[in-house]
Amino acid sequence: MRVWISGASGFTGRALVPALRHAGHEVHCSQVDCRSASDVACEIQDARPQAVIHLAAISHPQHTPVDAFYAVNVVGTDHVLAAAQALPDIQQIILASSATVYGQAAQSHAVLTEEITPEPKGHYALSKFAMEQLVHAYPDLPILILRPFNYTGPGQTADFLFGKVVAHVARSDPKLELGNLALARDFSWLDDVVSVYRACVESETPLTGICNICSGHAQSLDALVSGLLERVGQDTLLAFDAHLHRGSEVPTLRGDPTRLASLVGVTPRPLSVEMLVDMVRKAQHGA
Numbered sequence: 001m002r003v004w005i006s007g008a009s010g011f012t013g014r015a016l017v018p019a020l021r022h023a024g025h026e027v028h029c030s031q032v033d034c035r036s037a038s039d040v041a042c043e044i045q046d047a048r049p050q051a052v053i054h055l056a057a058i059s060h061p062q063h064t065p066v067d068a069f070y071a072v073n074v075v076g077t078d079h080v081l082a083a084a085q086a087l088p089d090i091q092q093i094i095l096a097s098s099a100t101v102y103g104q105a106a107q108s109h110a111v112l113t114e115e116i117t118p119e120p121k122g123h124y125a126l127s128k129f130a131m132e133q134l135v136h137a138y139p140d141l142p143i144l145i146l147r148p149f150n151y152t153g154p155g156q157t158a159d160f161l162f163g164k165v166v167a168h169v170a171r172s173d174p175k176l177e178l179g180n181l182a183l184a185r186d187f188s189w190l191d192d193v194v195s196v197y198r199a200c201v202e203s204e205t206p207l208t209g210i211c212n213i214c215s216g217h218a219q220s221l222d223a224l225v226s227g228l229l230e231r232v233g234q235d236t237l238l239a240f241d242a243h244l245h246r247g248s249e250v251p252t253l254r255g256d257p258t259r260l261a262s263l264v265g266v267t268p269r270p271l272s273v274e275m276l277v278d279m280v281r282k283a284q285h286g287a
Contacts, residue, residue: 001091003201004047006030006080007055011156012096015194016053023198030056034076037083044083051092051201054080060159061100061124069127077131081138092142092206094197097132099149099186099212099255100125106250113256114147114210132210142206146196149214149255152271153190154282162187162276165225169232170283177241181225184218184252189275192268199264207263214255217270227273232280 003020007013008029020027028047032039034056044052058072077095084090102112104119120129135143156163161178168176196213229236257267 001051001201002026002028002047002049003051003053004028004030004044004049005053005055006034007057007096010055010059011153012190012193012197013055014155015153015190016055016197019194019198020201023202025201034079035071037079040076040079041083041086044080045086048087048089050089051094052080052084052090053094053096053197053201055096057096058127059098059124061122063124066123069123070130073124073127074130074134078134078137081134081141081143085138085141090141092144092201092203094200095131095135095143095145097145097147097210098125098128099147099214099253101129101132101147102253106253110252111216111254111256112212114212114259142208144200144207145210146200147210147212147255148193149186149188149212149253151188151190151193151213151268152279153275154279156190156279161221162224162271162279165228166276166279166283169228169234169236169280172234173236175237175239177239178225179241180249181220181222181238182251183221183249184254185221186214186216186218186254187224187271188213188215188268189271192266196260196264196266196268199266203264211259211263212255212257213260213268214257215268215270216255216257218252218254219270224271224273224276228276228280231273231277 003025058068101118101120103121105116120126152162158164158167261267
């Protein structure tokens with residue numbers, strides 16, 4: 001299958017592109033800025049993809065200026081959908097949203113299902129939720145919205161929790177400053193998330209609607225970090241950095257992977273200490 005993918009050089013894209021090619025797909029990696037409607041249209045028209053995977057986004061919640069969230073995550077997505085609508089043989093469109101759209105709804109729901117009405121908070125979550133609403137402007141397109149919960153893996157930057165932890169451990173830093181670890185989060189492994197995207201592309205019938213990507217298990221962040229340090233035998237001082245504290249946070253976030261399993265038969269594994277050890281080894285060897 002011919003697949004056009006945006007955000008191919010990002011954290012997920014760097015793992016997804018080789019996985020798709022290894023499976024025999026013809027992958028076209030976008031080289032244009034999705035904020036340019038004409039550039040996106042020309043590139044997609046030239047590639048003539050049968051499937052579109054739109055990963056490109058401003059993904060760090062603290063990004064500034066905030067208008068970039070909407071210019072890229074909303075308007076940029078609209079440009080991709082408009083270009084895809086002109087294709088004669090489009091079979092599947094996958095939009096990468098985020099579980100952060102659930103927002104305040106997590107305060108009153110122990111398990112987050114796709115049926116829950118999102119209550120996004122913050123510009124990143126708001127822009128992703130606005131992006132999701134674009135599907136109503138393209139009712140004839142086979143659009144699947146994926147809402148990944150937290151996931152990590154080799155190559156994640158230090159802007160994210162385990163990317164930072166692994167980088168510090170790989171350097172044997174004596175002190176590690178982090179935000180609030182007294183939280184439980186539904187963390188998965190990058191390879192499993194990639195398997196989900198591949199399964200969606202390879203589905204025999206077009207997939208539509210909204211689907212969580214999660215393990216269904218909430219894990220203690222403190223236990224994962226402490227377990228990693230113990231496993232590698234490092235006596236690292238963990239210090240609390242108030243600047244990394246995000247104020248009032250939901251103690252536990254857990255997704256429901258039931259719909260994902262029914263659609264593609266894949267459920268990501270919960271993140272484990274052994275997976276984090278693997279990240280450290282690869283970071284130490286420059287992988």
